[in-house]
Every structure is written in C-alpha cells, then in structure tokens.
Amino acid sequence: MSRRLNATNHSSDATMDIAKSPYRASDSFGSLTFSGDVMLKRLPPDVYMNLQRTIKQGTPLDPAIANTIAGAMKDWAIEHGATHYCHWFQPLTGTTAEKHDAFLSVAGDGSAIEKFSGNQLIQGEPDASSFPSGGIRDTYEARGYTAWDCTSPAFILRTGDHCTLCIPTAFVSWTGEALDKKTPLLRSIQAVSKQAMRILKVFGTDAGVSQVITTLGVEQEYFLIDRELYQQRLDIAITGRTLVGASAPKGQQLEDHYFGSIAERVLAFMSDVEARLFELGVPVKTRHNEVAPGQYELAPTFEAANVATDHQMVSMHVLKTVAPKHGFECILHEKPFAGVNGSGKHNNWSLSTDSGHNLLDPRENTHSNMQFLVFLCAVIRAVDVWADLLRASIASAHNDHRLGANEAPPAIMSIYLGDMLTDILNQLESGETKRTKNGSALDLGATTLPQIPRHTSDRNRTSPFAFTGNKFEFRAVGSSQAVAWPNTVLNTIIAESLDTLATMLEKKVGKNATQAKLESAVKSILQETVKKHRRVCFDGNGYSKEWHDEAAKRGLPNMPSTADSLPALKTKRATDLFAKYGVFTARELKARFEILVEQYVKIMRIEGRTLSTMVRTQILPAALRYQSELADAVAGAQAAGVECPDSEAALREHVQRISQLRVAIAEVDKTEGKHIDDVEKHMRQIRDELFPAMQKCRTVCDELERNMPDDVWPLPTYAEMLLLR
Ligand code: ADP
Ligand code: MG
Secondary structure, three states: OEEEEEHHHOOOOOEEEEEOOOOOHHHOOOOOEEOHHHHHHHOOHHHHHHHHHHHHHOOOOOHHHHHHHHHHHHHHHHHOOEEEEEEEEOEOOOOOEEEEEEOEEEOOOOOEEEOOOHHHHHEEOOEOOOOOOOOOOOHHHOEEEEEEOOOOOEEEEEEOOEEEEEEEEEEEEOOOOEOEOHHHHHHHHHHHHHHHHHHHHHHOOOOOOOOEEEEEEEEEEEEEEEHHHHOOOHHHHHHOOOOOOOOOOOOOOOOOOOOOOOOHHHHHHHHHHHHHHHHOOOOEEEEEEOOOOOEEEEEEOOEEHHHHHHHHHHHHHHHHHHHHHHOEEEEOOOOOOOOOOOOEEEEEEEEEEOOOOEOOOOOOOHHHHHHHHHHHHHHHHHHHHOHHHHHHOOOOOOHHHOOOOOOOOOOEOOEEOOHHHHHHHHHHHHOOOOOOOOOOOOOOOOOOOOOOOOOOOOOOOOOOEEEOOOOEEEOOOEOOOOOHHHHHHHHHHHHHHHHHHHHHHHHHHOOOOOHHHHHHHHHHHHHHHHHHHHHHEOOOOOOOHHHHHHHHHHOOOEOOOHHHHHHHHHOHHHHHHHHHOOOOOHHHHHHHHHHHHHHHHHHHHHHHHHHHHHHHHHHHHHHHHHHHHHHHHHHHHHHOOOOOHHHHHHHHHHHHHHHHHHHHHHHHHHHHHOOOOOHHHHHHHHHHHHHHHHHHHHHHHHHHHHHOOOOOOOOOOHHHHHHOO
C-alpha cells in the first residue's frame, strides 16, 4: 500500500514515501472522512508528513500545524455541506456525545466569516457537569476538556439534510482525569504495545517495528421489528426489551433463520446502512440473518482498536437512525425477547506489529512460531489470572439476561482452543513436544517445539473466549455495549501477562542470547505457564451442567450477575493492576465502578416502573374488560337457562389471574420503591428482590396473554413482532 508522492503540486518539491495505514480502512475509502487521499491532497507535504508521524508512530502532535490542518478540514467539510463542527466523544454513559458549533462567526468589522482555528480543532471545553463522573468532580468544578484524537479520522455525519463535521476526541476533567471511555482505551493500547515489544526484542523480531497495534473487528447482532409495532410497546421503547410477552408458537426450533435468505425489505435496509457506513470509512463486510427470527448481524473488517471502537459507535448510530426510514426499529438490547437467542457483540481481537505481522497467527518459521506460543500462553494466563475483571468488563443489567442465564455464552470465563492447540498444550505441559495431531504440519526446525499446522481454526459457539485461527473472539460482550471498556480491560490484563512472561524470558535468556538458550527458556516458561493456567481452557459445551460443576472443581469463578461481578473492580489487586500500567488511577477506576453500579440500579428501576405502568394502564384494564365479557357470556347463558360450567370455570380462572397480577405488581412497586442509601446494597436488593418480582409478574401476564382474545390484548405479540413480515 505504499506509494510515491511526487509533491510537484505542492510548494515543496520533495518526494516522499507515503504509506497508508494498514489498520485504518478510512485511508482507502470513506468519501466523508478526512483521511487518506483527502488529507494528502489538502495538506502541505510537511504538515501531512508531520501529522502522519503522529498517527502512525504515536509521536506527540505538533501544535504548530494545527491551524493549517483546521483550515483544510473546514474547507473540505464546508464543500461537503457541513455548516457545523463538533467534538465527538464517548462519555461514561456508554453512548456518544456531541456539541455542535457553527463555522460561521462574526468578524471584528461585523462581517460574517467562516472560522475554524487550530485551537478549536485540538481542544474543546464542553460543560461536563451533566455527564457522569463517578465523583471525580463536583458540579462547581464542572470544567471538562475534549482533546482531538488525530489517530481516528474526522468524519461528516449526515442527519437528514444537515451535515456536521465530527472530530473524535478524548474527554477529560480539568484535573486531567479521564471522564470518557476513549482515554483509558488509548492508554491500554499503549501498555500492550510496550510489553509486546519486549517479547519481540527477546526473539529479535523487533527490527523495523515501532509499535504493536491492537486490532479489533466487532460483529454486531441486532433485531429489526416493525416501527409501528415498536411504537405500541412501551417496554421496548423505554427499556429496549419486552418486559412481558408470551412466546410465539414458533421460535428458532427449525433453525431456519440463521444464514437464511434475507427478506427484500431487510436487505434494502442493510444496503442503506452499508452505503452510509462506507461513506464514513467503516469497512463493513458481512451481513446475514442470525439465529432468532428477526435477528441479523453486521460485521466490518478489523482495524486498529481505537478506530474500530469509534467505528463501532458510528455503526450503532447508523443502524438506529436508518431503520425508521425502512419502517423498522433496530433493537440493540442484549435480550429483547424471551425464549429466543439474545444478541452479542463478538469482539475479535489480536495483536499486530505496525509492519503488518499478526502476532497470534502461527506462522511458518521457528522463531515466529515460538513467539506465537508465547503470545498464546500470555493470553491464556491473562484470562485465568484476571477472569474476574474480564467478567466485570461485560457486566450490565442487559447482559445479565444472557450470561449466567442458560444462554450463550456462560458467565464462567474460559477459553476454547480447539483440538490441535489443546494437543499442543498437552505436549508443552509434558515437555515432550514431538507431534502434531492433524493437519499438515509446519516444519519448525526445532524438535523441542510443537509442530503447528496452519489451519487451527475451529468453531465452538458456547465459549465466551475462543481462539479462531489467528485471533481471539470475546463472545460474551453485550450487543448494546460500547466496546471501549471491555477492550481496555482486555488490553490491560494482556499487558500484565506479557510483562510477566517477558520478565521471565529476559532473565532466563540473559545478555548473550543464543538460539539454544532461547529455545530452552521458552520451553520451560511455557511448560510452567501451561501447568498453572490451562484450567481456564475448555473445549466442551459451555452451557452444560457438567461444565458448571467441572469449572467449580477447577476453582474458576462463576459470577452469574452484575451484582456478583462488579465488586471485582474495587479490589486492591484491580486498583494496583490498572495503576501499574497507567490505564486508570485509583480514583478513575473507582469512578467507573460507581457509575456501573449506579447504571445497573437506574436501569432496573426504570424497568420496574415501566412494567408497573404497562400492567396498571394497559394489561389490567384489558383483563377487566375481558372479565366483563366472560361474565356477560355466563350471565347470558344462565338467563337463557343453559348451563355453562366451562365458561364459569374460565371466568373463575381469569378472575384469579387478575388478582395474582394485582399481588405481583404490588410486589414490583414495593421492591422498586425501596430507598437504600448504599448504592451497592441497593444493587444487591434489586437482584434479590426487584428482579424476581418482575419475573413473577411477567409469568402471570404471559399466562393472561395466552388466555385472552387477541383483539382485547393491548400489546403487539411476539408472533406479530418476530414472525409476520
Ligand atoms: P467469523 O468469526 O464469523 O467466522 P471471520 O473469522 O471472517 O468471521 O471474522 C470475524 C471478524 O474478525 C471480522 O470482523 C474480521 O475482520 C475480524 N478479524 C479477522 N482477523 C482479525 C485480526 N487479526 N484481528 C482482529 N480482528 C480480526
Ligand atoms: Mg465470529
């Protein structure tokens, strides 16, 4: 992808080598992104080169070039219809935030000019007081700053006829503490790079590598339902999921939806989404029907994690905003419908050198294969040692319906490796590494090391963390989650693990490294690591009761709910870990913990109140109407002298259900309304009281739904929402 820039159309006549970044798809396409050719054409060569150095090598941004870049960006944006710009950031709410400013200003002489300075590009100052800070600052010191992240391309977002230049930024408080999800992600990316470079150095493969890049490709699952139906369901509109609803006669039993042919209307929606994402530089690649009826998936080609994370946020936004144009509502919730699969976000993660070598790809020569095994074992070790933090990184009220709830994947963190890598672990553990189980082996040249066939990829849909050939797929991430947070945790625990292995290796290999010394060091370190940590590897069925028992025997943590898993974030070892790698200060981590707990409490209470409203204003009134209908039928029959014991029984049962519902909803109201000062205690009370009360109430509602006339039932049914298109 390298090409020559003959700069004759610029002021300088220098000829330079310009390489597009292999991990930024926007450099190659994305007509509405300020990157690649757009930058090349619009910036003077020296400014361009200067900026590229920052983007690719992580050198600090030179403020002297900011004005020139801002001017070029403004002209380009205005030519493409933008009237405003915004600093686009990811506060701790889990969504994105933007505050728009017009390019138009009034000059000293009163004339209108279009202005956008370097300062306005690199720094903004939104009022931070309305964003959660988890106690990092009080409202009277609400100052927050946004800082331009030039490694992620600026883009023009079209909303109807309006175009806004969006500048990806980090969001920090005036004390410099991170108030967002991007800043810690960037820090964690740096931490992994630093430790991974040490491993490369030991193997002598660091020549020409200036950094190790975290690569990320995130598959997004979602549901589509008719917008008209959506608007009649208060629960989906407010909470994103159905709080009541009897199963449809047909769910996913026939397995006919997965990879099925895509309905025309859905395909029109998908194409529209893809066209918009392409403009924005998001490299969408795959689309297909998912397992549940009404469920679909969108997947991009992987990119550098920071860019991929921004693009993931953009993708969710585009899915949500394009759906109504096609008469749909796009539902990103982890479990919108009971009884059919929920939605995840498969977080495909790997490490690559900036020269393009995927470090988790078993390659063909001895050195890189040994090196591959070190990286592989570092990941295994990290997931075992820090399973609680990894679990906490995907905890939310929404994801509780998937993890630990007999659904894919389980709440126990484990790694799927596949037959062949498992066999290799066996060999590493025994110290006898002589054979390969299957596939055509790669000749490693060293008999002391295992032979690795090239295609090791296998499938296991029940594993929360699976090795898939040349990357790991973290499948337990929730579909509505912002991926910055789980990747921040993942990167940090990997950094710690690489640090540990690098330290061991450096010590054993010593100053005068020889091939023999290196091989023997790798062998003994891997043997020790595998022995200690392979308990986290499991290839069987992750849903099964046997695995839950086996995992308990192996001492693996099983934290089925958010309330069980979040406290891992406030332990001393977590605080020390994040501080050691410069990802979070103790205060920043504590803030995240508090915000996550608060969010859980808020979400659950909103759900409780929504359920109460629906039951009291829709379901109970409808049930009473039907009660009169039944009573009229019985009275009518009796007046005509006809005996009707069945109708009488139906009336009696119906009346009973109504009183059960009254009791159940009273319990929901009571448990929802409890005032508890300690927010952690409140979280546990909600798990133990409100959640079961809501479940009980739902059971009664669903029983009523199954026994009431369709024209009296006040809500769109599962069949209408999922099956009738
Ligand atoms: P599936 O998991 O459905 O078989 P693929 O294996 O093709 O699909 O890839 C799934 C996702 O993993 C895609 O987004 C792809 O770009 C991403 N991916 C592939 N290689 C890497 C890598 N080295 N690092 C991160 N993500 C990757
Ligand atoms: Mg996948």
